[in-house]
Amino acid sequence: MNTYDAIVIGSGISGGWAAKELTEKGLTTLMLERGPYYEHIKDYKTANLDPWDFVHRGKVTQQEKKDRPYIARTWGATEAVIDSWTKDVDCPYTEVKPFNWWRSYRLGGRSILWGRQSYRWSDHDFEANAKDGWAIDWPIRYKDIEPWYDHVERFAGVCGSKEGLAQLPDGQFLPPMEMNCVEKDVAARIKEHYKGRRNMIIGRCANLTAPIPGRTQCQFRNRCWEGCPFGGYFSTQSSTLPAALATGKLTVRPYSIVMRLLYDKDKKRATGVEVLDAETNKTYTFYSKIVFVNASALNSAWILMNSATDVWPGGLGSSSGELGHNIMDHHYNLGAAGVMEGYEDKYVYGRRANGIYIVRFANLFGDKRDYLRGFGYQGSASREGWQRDVAEMSVGVGLKESLSEPGQWTMGITGFGELLPYHDNKITLDKEKKDKWGLPVLSMDAEIKNNEKKMRKDMVAEGVAMLEAAGIKKVHSWDNGHPVGDGIHEMGSARMGRDPKTSVLNKHNQVWDALNVFVTDGACMTSAACQNPSLTYMALTARAADFAVTELKKGNI
Secondary structure, eight states, X not given: OOEEEEEEEOOSHHHHHHHHHHHHTTOOEEEEOSSOOOOTTTTOTTTTOOGGGSTTTTOOOHHHHHHOHHHHTSTTOOTTTGGGSOOTTTSOOEEXXXXXXXXXOSTTGGGTTOOOBOOOOOHHHHTHHHHHTOSOOOSOOHHHHHHHHHHHHHHHTEEOOOOOBTTBOOOSXXXXXXXXXXXXXXXXXXXXXXXTSSOEEEOOBSBOSSOBTTBOOOOXXXXXXXXXXXXXBOOIIIIIHHHHHHTTOXXXXXXXXXXXXXXXXXXXXXXXXXXXXXXXXXXXXXXXXXXXXXXXXXXXXXXXXXXXXXXXXXXXXXXXXXXXXXXXXXXOSEEEEEEEOSOTTOOOOSOOSOOEEEOOOTTSTTOOOSSSSOEEEEEEEEEXXXXXXXXXXXXXXXXXXXXXXXXOEEEEEEEEEEOOOOTTSEEEEEEEEEOTTXXXXXXXXXXXXXXXXXXXXXXXXXXXXXXXXXXXXXXEEEEOOOOBTTTSOOBOTTOBOSOTTTOSBOTTSEETTEEEEEEOSGGGOSOOOSSOOHHHHHHHHHHHHHHHHHHHHHTOO
16 A cells, blocks of 8 residues: 555654644544664663663663764763664764754654653743744644643643643643752742742653553653653553554654655645665655654654755745755753752652743843743752762761761753744755765754853852852852754754745744644744743644644635
8 A cells, every 4th residue: 555645654643743743633644754663661671671681781882882973972872772863874974064964763752851841831932933933934823723732731741730820731631740858948949049930840851750551650760761661651652652553554664764755746745755765775755635744853854955856946845945054953961969958868759850940030021131032940859879079088887887878969940942043044955975875965054152151140140150159169150052953952944934035934833835744843943032942842743633634625725
């Protein structure tokens, strides 16, 4: 069979949602994944290993570093998950400017590996471009996406506390996880010191704090990125894929590299996709009425750009001149930390797979800075364990005894800031450099600029000030710089907008140049906000799928 009602390119967070929504609405759907099949529970090879079961005790080999040179320079190079990352030698890219691109080419994509932090955007975010006179206006507002946030939160299972904050709307939450004693103290002191204008809350995350149909609750193992045998957090494997398969209308084809979309210039519609089998190098063609492009922000743009025709020499969706431009990320790699005294008789229970969140306060509600937009912080408080640096010079029994007691309480926060959508932050096809399959690779030309550099100084200074105001001692800070991509929140290569002259997609995530093609992953984002974006991708995908099926039934696409 090579003809379907719908084709979904990609199986990560947004691709999984597209498959679920389309199949549940009755469409025969083909999901194409460029990597291998990855089965829930069975393929979580390390999830139940003890630390001493790892051959290299958590380290990666020299060969693994050679195979994955980009990942080798990040914290992703650990034995438990090194095989999760794509081999960079097979899939290289060109760095005009330093760029860290985290990729996982297998069924489920990065939905197994994600940090699960799930925050809604507000109208402060959707209106930011228009109010600042920056880039272009979002074609939607919070009211357009609010019911879809409700929809995906209920199914995915997001735990959190209701806070009534205008800049961070509440959602359909499972019971929140609990802050530990030091975090509760710090949160109260920050709220008091800043007279309620700053809020430190427990993170809102897609870990189950109560069982839902088909899945049990989080076991507080904090080994999520190895895959959860309990289905305790949202992933394609634990959630959307089983739902889609249950309809009997989903076909999953792994090892399928989508090379291009096929375009009928008379009908001004896509007719299907051309696929290269990653194992056999044979080419196949699949046809459909609609196509959802969910290959991840940069790969989705690659597919569109590589779908060049005599009509669109720059690729499908290139008529505005914005395809591949406005690359965004969340800049981080900075923060503050210190020591909390007075809790030496307290400890923690379990390994909570979540932390705290300090909600954005800069450039809101009368606050004005010398840069645009804002930032939030993620972090936690904990007691040092046996792996801490030990100042004692003891050896033998004395050393063992000193390590049998927990160390001091520490508290750390890491800032995540918004990166503006700059037209000259872009990706292009490097047709001189090829991947393992002879396909052109992406060339990355993006960087943080003066606005973000000013923000970073403020993020560090405010982080130190808040911790000191909360009674933290010996506070120190860091800023290790930020190559774009390192936040793993790449966005913006095919932005939504109100005008086909300035955007790639319309308000329903349709490509202006081919209305039966939908792009609902990070590529569609018009601005970045400072909140983790995955929940918004889910909501936009569910919204677009509902619209697509309605339009299909009307005969409009």
